[in-house]
Amino acid sequence: MPTYSYLCQHCAKEIEIFHSIIAEPVKVCPNCNQESLIKQIGNGALVSFKGSGFYETDYKRQPSKEK
Numbered sequence: 001m002p003t004y005s006y007l008c009q010h011c012a013k014e015i016e017i018f019h020s021i022i023a024e025p026v027k028v029c030p031n032c033n034q035e036s037l038i039k040q041i042g043n044g045a046l047v048s049f050k051g052s053g054f055y056e057t058d059y060k061r062q063p064s065k066e067k
């Protein structure tokens, strides 16, 4: 069963929830009981977005250092 990461916009708590892919998304934060949970899509969505700029900068700085 996949694990879904949720982030609460109310208390900024990250929560991992195991449930089926066909289950309804969890909305209520167990920490603060507010309907403020947003589902994080996969592991990479946010990370790759944040990381792409860094990667490009790093790539341009070292054009051919692989060999």
Ligand SMILES: [Zn+2]
Residues within 6 Å of the ligand: 008, 009, 010, 011, 012, 013, 029, 030, 031, 032, 033, 034, 036
């Ligand atoms: Zn919360």
